[in-house]
Amino acid sequence: MLVLDLALKSLRNRLLTTVLTVGSIALSVALLLGVENVRTGMRESFSNTISDTQLIVGPKSGTIQLLLYSVFGMGSPTQNISWDAYQEWAGHPSVEWTIPYALGDSHRGFRVIGTDAAFYEHYRYRGGQSIELAAGEPALGVFDVVIGSQVAGELGYTVGDQIAVTHGMGGFITHDDTPFAITGILDATFTPVDRAIYVTLEGIEAMHEGWEGGVPPMSAMSFGEGPGAEGDEAQAAPVQSADPADYPPTQVTAFFVGLTNVRDVLSLQRDINEWETEPIMAVMPGLALSEMWQGLGFAEQGLQLVSLFVVAVGLLGMLVSLYTSLDARRREMAILRAIGAGPVRIILLLVLESFLLAAIGAALGVAVVYGGLTLAQPWVESQFGLYLPIQALSQLEYTYLGAVIGAGFIIGFVPAVKAYRTALHDGLAVRV
Amino acid sequence: MILDVPSLRLETGTRTFLHGPSGSGKTTLLGLLAGVLTADQGEVRILGDDLTRMSGARRDAFRARHVGYVFQMFNLIPYLSVLENIILPVRMHAERRRRMKESSPAAEARRLASALDIDQALGASVGSLSVGQQQRVAACRALIGSPEIIIADEPTSSLDHDRRDAFLDLLLEACEGAGSTLVFVSHDPTLASHFEQQVSLGEANVAGRTAVSPGAA
Numbered sequence: 001m002l003v004l005d006l007a008l009k010s011l012r013n014r015l016l017t018t019v020l021t022v023g024s025i026a027l028s029v030a031l032l033l034g035v036e037n038v039r040t041g042m043r044e045s046f047s048n049t050i051s052d053t054q055l056i057v058g059p060k061s062g063t064i065q066l067l068l069y070s071v072f073g074m075g076s077p078t079q080n081i082s083w084d085a086y087q088e089w090a091g092h093p094s095v096e097w098t099i100p101y102a103l104g105d106s107h108r109g110f111r112v113i114g115t116d117a118a119f120y121e122h123y124r125y126r127g128g129q130s131i132e133l134a135a136g137e138p139a140l141g142v143f144d145v146v147i148g149s150q151v152a153g154e155l156g157y158t159v160g161d162q163i164a165v166t167h168g169m170g171g172f173i174t175h176d177d178t179p180f181a182i183t184g185i186l187d188a189t190f191t192p193v194d195r196a197i198y199v200t201l202e203g204i205e206a207m208h209e210g211w212e213g214g215v216p217p218m219s220a221m222s223f224g225e226g227p228g229a230e231g232d233e234a235q236a237a238p239v240q241s242a243d244p245a246d247y248p249p250t251q252v253t254a255f256f257v258g259l260t261n262v263r264d265v266l267s268l269q270r271d272i273n274e275w276e277t278e279p280i281m282a283v284m285p286g287l288a289l290s291e292m293w294q295g296l297g298f299a300e301q302g303l304q305l306v307s308l309f310v311v312a313v314g315l316l317g318m319l320v321s322l323y324t325s326l327d328a329r330r331r332e333m334a335i336l337r338a339i340g341a342g343p344v345r346i347i348l349l350l351v352l353e354s355f356l357l358a359a360i361g362a363a364l365g366v367a368v369v370y371g372g373l374t375l376a377q378p379w380v381e382s383q384f385g386l387y388l389p390i391q392a393l394s395q396l397e398y399t400y401l402g403a404v405i406g407a408g409f410i411i412g413f414v415p416a417v418k419a420y421r422t423a424l425h426d427g428l429a430v431r432v
Numbered sequence: 433m434i435l436d437v438p439s440l441r442l443e444t445g446t447r448t449f450l451h452g453p454s455g456s457g458k459t460t461l462l463g464l465l466a467g468v469l470t471a472d473q474g475e476v477r478i479l480g481d482d483l484t485r486m487s488g489a490r491r492d493a494f495r496a497r498h499v500g501y502v503f504q505m506f507n508l509i510p511y512l513s514v515l516e517n518i519i520l521p522v523r524m525h526a527e528r529r530r531r532m533k534e535s536s537p538a539a540e541a542r543r544l545a546s547a548l549d550i551d552q553a554l555g556a557s558v559g560s561l562s563v564g565q566q567q568r569v570a571a572c573r574a575l576i577g578s579p580e581i582i583i584a585d586e587p588t589s590s591l592d593h594d595r596r597d598a599f600l601d602l603l604l605e606a607c608e609g610a611g612s613t614l615v616f617v618s619h620d621p622t623l624a625s626h627f628e629q630q631v632s633l634g635e636a637n638v639a640g641r642t643a644v645s646p647g648a649a
Contacts, residue, residue, distance in 0.1 A: 002524060006509075009511045012511065335503070335507065335508070336509070338495075339495075339521050339524055340497070341496075341524065342488065343488065345492075
């Protein structure tokens with residue numbers, strides 16, 4: 001009790017050094033825990049980009065490539081799957097539902113995805129959350145468009161706006177002959193869904209009506225000389241039918257599969273991969289995502305390593321400040337010795353001081369992290385699409401905190417042993 | 433060899449004036465008496481116990497129980513208040529607490545502080561005190577819980593003449609009140625008249641049997 005009282009008062013006496021030391025430990029602990037939180041958040045939001053989907057099927061290519069363009073909206077597929085093949089597997093007895101994805105078009109840099117009602121019904125992310133509309137209706141008609149929350153935010157669109165769609169990513173050919181109108185805006189999901197524009201499969205076909213081999217029909221080009229280019233009115237609106245039956249889907253890029261019985265997943269995957277009619281493949285998203293994350297893991301490990309070094313530097317700073325204060329405290333040690341404090345008490349005093357510095361620093365670091373999370377969570381969400389969950393400290397984080405406090409305790413022995421030696425050498429007379 | 437004392441005996445309750453030129457080993461002798469240093473040869477018996485045979489931890493406990501120490505200067509721990517400085521020994525050892533004349537450490541500190549005429553400074557911070565006040569606070573701390581032995585290592589050397597005499601009078605009076613044996617070190621021979629026994633280290637420190645036995649059994 002006496003030693004604790006002395007340690008506290010001594011720390012209070014050197015308030016500036018104490019505050020700086022505690023502050024540097026707190027910041028380094030906050031950095032360590034913050035990095036850990038971001039890491040967890042990243043991993044969770046990554047592996048929760050899609051959930052409750054047993055298989056993703058696409059043309060034969062690499063697993064990661066398929067994941068990238070189907071789930072993450074990155075890169076482009078090189079081939080598509082024929083409509084017949086899609087129908088074949090969608091009708092498979094083990095399949096409960098499928099969500100078709102037709103890719104290849106964009107609108108002002110955002111991907112346009114052709115899909116159907118199954119998307120709104122079955123698409124799940126982050127532990128089974130479904131797609132919700134913030135406003136309007138799902139895109140079910142040929143010229144209906146639903147936009148992700150980020151698209152709406154960045155382009156300032158609202159329900160009812162008319163938009164034009166570009167062929168290819170960031171291409172220059174605009175399908176400005178097709179009158180797409182926004183019918184709905186999705187709630188934020190903090191997944192790539194937010195950055196996509198959803199139309200129907202028929203809508204995709206309608207956009208490409210008359211196109212052959214990736215070249216638009218002459219009627220849609222402004223130098224109108226082909227069929228239907230006789231008058232300005234005809235050129236402005238050559239495709240006007242909104243009947244889905246007029247635009248039967250011909251292909252999809254990929255599709256998501258939900259099974260009636262999850263146990264069938266391996267056999268269905270094998271059947272799809274070995275199908276000889278068309279070269280297609282099926283991947284299990286959970287497995288593929290965790291494989292992919294492991295491939296990206298070196299970056300997070302680097303981040304973690306750096307924050308561990310920062311903590312080490314913070315603790316070394318404490319060692320330096322305690323050690324340099326010792327010379328000024330030789331007198332104090334001699335007084336304590338004279339009053340009857342043995343070397344054990346002197347060592348205990350200094351170890352307790354460093355332990356207190358580390359413990360207070362660690363506690364403050366935790367407070368900084370939670371305070372920072374609370375403040376920054378909405379901003380990080382909106383700015384980076386990264387959802388940082390505020391949750392109780394994990395086992396690993398407790399281990400970190402324990403290690404920091406333990407290290408503070410152990411580091412305290414360095415100045416303590418020095419003080420003990422000095423005290424023994426000085427005896428009661430300090431030779432300054 | 434730093435110090436060679438053939439024999440030295442101090443009776444309980446006496447006031448001894450220890451003097452000698454610098455370098456004669458005064459501080460070393462005090463270190464031996466306080467149990468901070470150990471003799472290479474011979475023995476140091478205090479109150480019947482042989483300090484040389486004790487472990488370091490037991491010597492520390494012995495010092496906490498039986499010895500009050502006053503330094504030449506810088507006696508006080510800067511981050512504690514005057515009162516906290518005075519009551520440190522009774523917090524350090526239960527026996528010092530039991531021997532207090534008052535019921536609480538604070539009351540005991542107040543009693544001693546008024547005896548040494550420093551009670552008005554109890555709440556002050558250490559840094560605001562003059563050297564003379566600091567020495568009186570140090571004397572209070574040495575005396576609290578009535579230790580058998582008070583060791584004062586040139587406590588007056590940083591005081592001017594008037595303050596020195598006033599301090600010495602108060603210290604002697606308080607020691608008498610506590611029934612403590614006083615070992616007072618100074619290089620100022622004019623103080624010797626206040627003491628009933630005088631030891632000159634120049635004389636004591638001669639080759640021969642090394643044994644220091646202050647305090648009667």
